[in-house]
Amino acid sequence: MKTKGIVTGIVSNLVTVKVDGPVAENEICFIDLGGVKMMAEVIKVNGDSASVQVFESTRGLKGGDKVEFEGRMLEVQLGPGLLSSVYDGLQNNLATMENVFLQRGEYTDPLDRKKTWDFTPIAKVGDTVMAADWLGEVKEGWLPHKIMVPFSFEGEYKVKSVKEAGSYTVDTVIAVLTNDMGEDVNVTMVQKWPVKIAIKGYKEKPRPNKIMETGVRVIDTLNPIAEGGTGFIPGPFGCGKTVLQHAIAKQGDADVIVMAACGERANEVVEIFTEFPELIDPHTGRHLMERTTIICNTSNMPVAAREASVYTAMTICEYYRAMGLKCLLLADSTSRWAQALREMSNRMEELPGADAFPVDLSAIISNFYSRAGMVVLNNGQTGAVTFIGTVSPAGGNLKEPVTESTKKAARCFYALEQNRADQKRYPAVGPLDSYSKYLEYPEIIEYLDKTVEKGWVDKVLLAKNIVRKGKESAEQINILGDDGVPMSYHVNFWKSELVDFVILQQDAFDAIDALCPLERQRFMLDLVLEICAKEYEFEDFEKCREFFKNLINELRQMNYSAYESEQFWSYNENVKSMIA
Ligand code: ADP
Ligand code: MG
Numbered sequence: 001m002k003t004k005g006i007v008t009g010i011v012s013n014l015v016t017v018k019v020d021g022p023v024a025e026n027e028i029c030f031i032d033l034g035g036v037k038m039m040a041e042v043i044k045v046n047g048d049s050a051s052v053q054v055f056e057s058t059r060g061l062k063g064g065d066k067v068e069f070e071g072r073m074l075e076v077q078l079g080p081g082l083l084s085s086v087y088d089g090l091q092n093n094l095a096t097m098e099n100v101f102l103q104r105g106e107y108t109d110p111l112d113r114k115k116t117w118d119f120t121p122i123a124k125v126g127d128t129v130m131a132a133d134w135l136g137e138v139k140e141g142w143l144p145h146k147i148m149v150p151f152s153f154e155g156e157y158k159v160k161s162v163k164e165a166g167s168y169t170v171d172t173v174i175a176v177l178t179n180d181m182g183e184d185v186n187v188t189m190v191q192k193w194p195v196k197i198a199i200k201g202y203k204e205k206p207r208p209n210k211i212m213e214t215g216v217r218v219i220d221t222l223n224p225i226a227e228g229g230t231g232f233i234p235g236p237f238g239c240g241k242t243v244l245q246h247a248i249a250k251q252g253d254a255d256v257i258v259m260a261a262c263g264e265r266a267n268e269v270v271e272i273f274t275e276f277p278e279l280i281d282p283h284t285g286r287h288l289m290e291r292t293t294i295i296c297n298t299s300n301m302p303v304a305a306r307e308a309s310v311y312t313a314m315t316i317c318e319y320y321r322a323m324g325l326k327c328l329l330l331a332d333s334t335s336r337w338a339q340a341l342r343e344m345s346n347r348m349e350e351l352p353g354a355d356a357f358p359v360d361l362s363a364i365i366s367n368f369y370s371r372a373g374m375v376v377l378n379n380g381q382t383g384a385v386t387f388i389g390t391v392s393p394a395g396g397n398l399k400e401p402v403t404e405s406t407k408k409a410a411r412c413f414y415a416l417e418q419n420r421a422d423q424k425r426y427p428a429v430g431p432l433d434s435y436s437k438y439l440e441y442p443e444i445i446e447y448l449d450k451t452v453e454k455g456w457v458d459k460v461l462l463a464k465n466i467v468r469k470g471k472e473s474a475e476q477i478n479i480l481g482d483d484g485v486p487m488s489y490h491v492n493f494w495k496s497e498l499v500d501f502v503i504l505q506q507d508a509f510d511a512i513d514a515l516c517p518l519e520r521q522r523f524m525l526d527l528v529l530e531i532c533a534k535e536y537e538f539e540d541f542e543k544c545r546e547f548f549k550n551l552i553n554e555l556r557q558m559n560y561s562a563y564e565s566e567q568f569w570s571y572n573e574n575v576k577s578m579i580a
Contacts, residue, residue: 005050005067007031010058013302014347015040017050017067026196029069033061036105039090040067041074041304044348053304053344055090056104073194076312078319079170080140080147080189081111083256086273086294089309094273094296111190116167119147119174119189127159132201132322133378135162135175135187141290143255146323147174150191151201155180195311199318202375202383209374209443210451212328212386215251215282215515216244217503218414218429221525222460223436225412226444227253227326228374228384231436232334234403235416235428236396240508242268244414244427245332245390247508250279250288251515254328254386256320257292260313262306262336269296282515303340310337314371314385321375321383329372334389338365338402354401362405369409388412411437425505431467452522459529463499466532470496482541490541494548495532502528502555513559520563527572528555531579551578 003021010016015031023029023042029052030037038061040052052067076091086094091110117138123129131153134146149157157177168174170189177185193199208226225231235241249257259276261269272294279288295313297306310331317327331337338357345358353359372387389410393400396418407413413435420428438444439457448456473489473496482490503525507513516524531551538544554574561568 002071003069005029005069007061007063007065007067008049009063010061011347013054013058013304014043014344015052015054015058015061017052019048019050019067019069021069023050023069026073026194027069028072028074029067031061032066032068033105038105039107041308042069043344051348054302055305055308056302073196074308074311075192075194076315077110078191078193078316079111080117080138080145081115081170082293082316082319083140083143083291084289084293085110086296087312089295089297089305089307089312091312111170113169113171116169117145117189118166119163119168120165121162121174122146123159123162123175125159125161129157129159129177130155130201130378132199134323135159138189142284142286143291143325144323147187147189148191148201148322149177150187151193151199151322152191153177153185157185160184193315193319195308195315198371199315199322201322202377203380204376205373206376207374207441207443208384208438209441210447211438211444212326212384213251213253213518214248215517216247216427217506217516217521217524218427218431218434219248219412220516220518221503221521222431222464223412223414223429223434224438224444224448225386225388225436226374226438226441227386228372229386229412229438230369230372230410231388231412231414232391232406232410233388233414233416233429234391234393234398234406235421236418237392239396239416239418239421239428240426241390241392241416242332243508244416244429245330245388247427247514248388249292249328249330251282252328252386253283253326255291255325256317256327257288258295258313258317258327258329259292260295260297260310260329260331262297262309262331262333272296297336303343306336307340307344310334310368314368314387317385317387318371321385322377324377324381324383326383327385329385329387331387331389333392334365334406335392335402357401361401362408365402365405366409369406425500426508427504427506429504431464431500431504432471452518453526456522459525462529463503463525466492466499467496467504470494470499487538487541487544490538490544491536494544498531498548498552498555499528501552502559506559510560512562516559517563523563524555524558527575531575534579547578551575554578 005017005019008016027042038056040054044051092108121136123135133149136147160176160178163174173186175187208228211224212227277289281288295309317329320327342357372385374384393403415430415433416428417430469492473492558571
């Protein structure tokens with residue numbers, strides 16, 4: 001018997017319901033509005049009164065309307081066909097619709113029920129299996145998509161039968177499993193999972209031990225993110241958060257990409273719709289969309305749907321991680337998510353925390369970030385979810401609660417600075433405030449020693465130090481004047497400009513400069529450090545400036561030339577003779 005209820009109060013999307021039976025927090029219910037069933041989620045229960053947030057406009061809703069509770073949480077459907085799909089936060093398939101906006105009470109099927117997939121069995125009759133173990137495989141694009149024992153299954157099962165190789169729809173029973181009570185259960189290619197609960201089904205979650213290459217120098221060289229690591233990009237409006245995140249999406253070394261777009265502006269979300277399907281993946285030469293899922297929220301969608309979208313995106317990533325794949329989750333912007341939490345909490349008249357955000361904002365953000373990570377599966381293979389979110393602090397104030405809470409949760413911090421953006425020093429990642437905690441992990445240091453160069457992290461710290469010294473010198477020069485400081489101040493300043501222009505700055509819109517492979521990053525940092533290691537004597541500061549400007553010019557030409565080209569190596573020759 002389903003619990004039923006009656007609407008007793010409405011404040012925007014928050015509806016109070018008098019219930020006739022048990023309901024639980026996060027349970028899903030449907031409100032009947034003249035035959036249209038609108039989905040809502042329980043956020044608080046108080047005796048026989050439940051507060052539910054409706055995922056749609058509550059226009060026309062009135063006291064006395066009927067509610068039916070589902071006895072389950074908000075779930076997503078997981079199965080072949082998630083990739084190359086565009087969903088909203090409730091997993092409505094937006095790409096199959098003519099118009100981006102669903103009618104109220106309209107929910108679409110996230111997976112194509114008619115499409116057939118070429119299935120190959122992995123498990124054999126008689127095998128003992130557990131939740132998340134692989135039963136078979138289909139090809140989704142060119143990625144192996146594992147059909148797994150549903151994550152909700154508890155204990156051990158015996159495989160009673162598995163379908164032989166063949167072409168089947170997602171709803172076909174591909175295996176029958178027997179539990180320890182002797183009962184048979186059917187497994188299809190689709191399973192459901194509640195989005196707010198992390199998918200388990202792995203053996204362990206060790207610390208990350210390698211980095212995820214992005215082709216962006218400020219990240220890979222100076223503040224690398226681990227595979228299975230976490231990072232965030234705070235920055236004022238227009239400083240390049242979206243451009244940087246798209247660069248990571250296009251170039252990041254991952255099998256599967258999930259983008260959660262909670263648009264700052266509606267047209268940004270539309271841009272994703274139109275731009276992403278056109279993009280070519282630099283790693284495979286195929287359409288990037290083939291291995292991408294987009295979760296979109298347009299600004300006219302209600303707060304509750306916005307809140308759900310990041311969880312939906314994370315759950316899809318965890319699903320692919322369980323197949324032994326490397327997944328990259330990007331959320332732009334998580335501030336929209338936090339604002340959704342704030343709106344709901346205010347409507348519930350909860351005691352507000354800082355800036356009226358919920359008191360437990362920090363815990364909510366930490367819990368979410370902790371779902372990322374590298375895992376060792378039961379079969380010994382590994383999978384990863386790397387998560388990078390953007391934060392858009394009002395007025396660029398990094399002391400606001402969302403930025404502060406995210407700083408505690410994420411291991412990499414890529415602070416975009418207004419003054420760098422104003423000077424067109426893109427990506428505007430601040431070289432001194434930004435950091436990667438992974439540079440302190442012994443596993444990561446060892447990995448970089450082996451794959452990039454022995455002593456690499458020391459070189460990275462050296463480069464950061466050059467920038468720091470340059471900034472101090474610049475301050476002195478500003479106070480005392482060009483002639484009031486020793487020549488070494490000018491030299492230090494220009495060495496830091498060299499690091500800035502050649503390593504930090506990168507043109508996301510240049511076909512060659514946009515993507516800088518790690519091997520090339522190593523070459524450039526070594527070259528820049530070789531230049532900076534030398535002592536230079538100049539007659540006056542103008543000569544110093546001229547010398548470094550010319551040098552920077554040659555090095556920038558290198559960044560714009562193909563690594564293998566003659567051009568690149570002839571600029572390199574020029575540089576070498578200039579510093580000889
Ligand atoms: P935000 O998302 O922070 O509001 P955007 O990512 O939309 O900002 O960036 C705003 C503008 O800054 C872009 O349209 C682009 O002109 C410029 N820009 C940002 N990053 C770069 C980059 N790496 N290279 C060149 N231009 C950039
Ligand atoms: Mg943006």
